[in-house]
Amino acid sequence: MSRSEDDRLDALLSTVKAEPEAWMMTRVRARLAAEEPRWAAWLMRPAALATSAALLVAALGGTLVVLQTTEPATEVASLTDALLTERGAATASELGTPSAGSEAASDSESLQ
Amino acid sequence: MPLDGRTDLAELEEAELIARLRARDLDALGELYRRLGGAMHALARSLLRNRDEADDVVEDALLKIHNAAASFRGVRGLRTWVLRIVANRCHDVLRRRKFVGPAPDEVDALATAGLHVDPVAEWEEGEDRARALAVLERALGDLPNEQREAVILVHRLGLPLAEAGEILGTSEGAIKSRLFRARETLKVRLREALGG
Numbered sequence: 001m002s003r004s005e006d007d008r009l010d011a012l013l014s015t016v017k018a019e020p021e022a023w024m025m026t027r028v029r030a031r032l033a034a035e036e037p038r039w040a041a042w043l044m045r046p047a048a049l050a051t052s053a054a055l056l057v058a059a060l061g062g063t064l065v066v067l068q069t070t071e072p073a074t075e076v077a078s079l080t081d082a083l084l085t086e087r088g089a090a091t092a093s094e095l096g097t098p099s100a101g102s103e104a105a106s107d108s109e110s111l112q
Numbered sequence: 113m114p115l116d117g118r119t120d121l122a123e124l125e126e127a128e129l130i131a132r133l134r135a136r137d138l139d140a141l142g143e144l145y146r147r148l149g150g151a152m153h154a155l156a157r158s159l160l161r162n163r164d165e166a167d168d169v170v171e172d173a174l175l176k177i178h179n180a181a182a183s184f185r186g187v188r189g190l191r192t193w194v195l196r197i198v199a200n201r202c203h204d205v206l207r208r209r210k211f212v213g214p215a216p217d218e219v220d221a222l223a224t225a226g227l228h229v230d231p232v233a234e235w236e237e238g239e240d241r242a243r244a245l246a247v248l249e250r251a252l253g254d255l256p257n258e259q260r261e262a263v264i265l266v267h268r269l270g271l272p273l274a275e276a277g278e279i280l281g282t283s284e285g286a287i288k289s290r291l292f293r294a295r296e297t298l299k300v301r302l303r304e305a306l307g308g
Contacts (some may be wrong), residue, residue, distance in 0.1 A: 005299050012248045013267035014303075015230045016222065018157055020149025021167065025142045030173045032138070 126190050133181035141178050148191060151269050152198050154227065158264040159202040162254055163226030169201040176201075188278055195269075196279045199261060207259060221249035244306055251301035259294035264286050 132140030145152075152173065156166035176197050184193060222228065222245060229245065252260055258280075265276040266287065273291075277284045 005303070006295075008244070009295060009298055009302065010267060012244055013263065014270065016154070016155035016158075016227050016245070016249075016268060017230050018150055018227055020145055020153065024149065024167070024171065024174070025145055027171055028141070028145075029138060031171070031175060032178065065257075090269075 121222070127186075130181070130184065130190060132188055133177070134184070136178065138178070141174060144177065144190070144194070145174060148194050151191070151195060154268060155195055155198050155261075156202055157225045157227050158268060159199070159257070160205055160253070161221065161223065161225045161259055162251075166202075166226065166288055169198060169205060173197045173201055179302055188273075192275055192278050195265070195271075196281075199279055202261075203257075210231045221246060221253065225249070240306070244302065247302060247305040248298065251298050254301075255294055255297060259290045259297075263288040263298075266291060 129140055129143060133144065147171070152170045153166065156169045156173075157163060160169065173194070177194060179212045184190075188196075191225070229241070252263065255263070261280060262276060265271045265279060266273060273284045273287050277287045280287070
């Protein structure tokens with residue numbers, strides 16, 4: 001292969017160019033502006049909307065049920081607590097139980 | 113196209129450009145396109161030989177660059193990364209493409225691809241440049257894809273062998289081998305058509 005043949009090939013190959021297009025960035029910006037986030041696109045699907053609505057109704061219903069069933073239990077608990085508190089106070093006063101601080105003090109005294 | 117000779121200033125500017133791209137700055141994407149758009153179009157149009165398809169590839173590549181810039185590590189350099197994205201998109205198009213027969217002889221292969229001749233290129237007196245270019249484009253189109261892309265990157269865009277290898281995901285040796293075979297074929301085609 002002659003040198004001139006290689007030179008000719010190199011010259012022919014390197015002389016062909018392309019330039020940036022003025023409209024390209026306008027198109028890219030428009031496509032980026034039109035793109036919405038994936039999660040928003042997913043949420044806008046009819047199936048996803050129906051699922052979301054069903055989940056909302058189920059959650060509201062569940063909350064109502066829980067509120068209704070827990071109210072009486074609170075009352076019972078309050079009554080029981082009140083009774084126990086009252087009973088405990090009465091027992092303590094009958095037995096004259098000393099406080100924890102005075103027990104500790106007497107123990108220390110006995111050790112000495 | 114600023115495809116050769118890297119200065120510290122250029123590297124500094126590139127680092128700043130990468131930082132702005134990572135922040136999803138659209139003006140930075142425009143700056144990248146201004147710097148590398150010529151090479152992006154030349155690569156896509158030379159590989160696909162269809163202007164519309166090639167421009168769609170460049171557009172998709174710019175969107176990909178914008179969306180993936182945050183994960184760009186900068187190990188290979190911005191130009192390598194950008195042209196690798198373009199080359200991969202071209203591979204996708206070529207894989208999907210049905211068989212396309214050779215264009216009729218009268219069709220201007222360069223114009224169809226959206227490529228043009230550098231107006232300041234030196235040329236020998238009396239040589240039929242238009243005919244030589246037409247023959248060469250046709251011969252390029254007949255090369256296997258892997259040889260054609262090596263020729264485009266190294267001889268048309270002027271990239272170093274190592275960078276061409278990184279863009280195509282292969283070794284420098286493989287690029288040399290592809291270039292040798294491609295050049296032999298192209299020279300034979302030119303000799304047959306134009307005389308030696």
